[in-house]
Amino acid sequence: MEQFHLPLFLVNTLLVLVDASLGYHFVPRLLAGLGDPEVFETGVRTTRALLPAIVALYMFFNCLGYFQAETAYLLLVSGVILADLALQVFLRRKMSRDETRDEDGGE
DSSP: OGGGHHHHHHHHHHHHHHHHHHHHHHHHHHTTTOSOHHHHHHHHHHHHHHHHHHHHHHHHHHHHHHHTTOHHHHHHHHHHHHHHHHHHHHHHHHHHHHHHHHHTTOO
């Protein structure tokens, strides 16, 4: 399993970057349903301010798993990042379906 440490580390790094960029762009769309523009702006600003902390945590644990040569740890980090990505995509699709339903006059 040792031969998978570097590829897992690199894939995790790429996943972290994709996760952060999707989060940055999805936040305004996810919070668009809020009525008050001030609350919307505050929510977007706060969430975008937390993204560097999330990236730092993911990369810390990714590096920890890599430098300690723990394949299971790297796989766990991969799972957490993939779960985060899947949740973002799921929420975005749910919000777009709800917006479409509201535009069509549905319930």
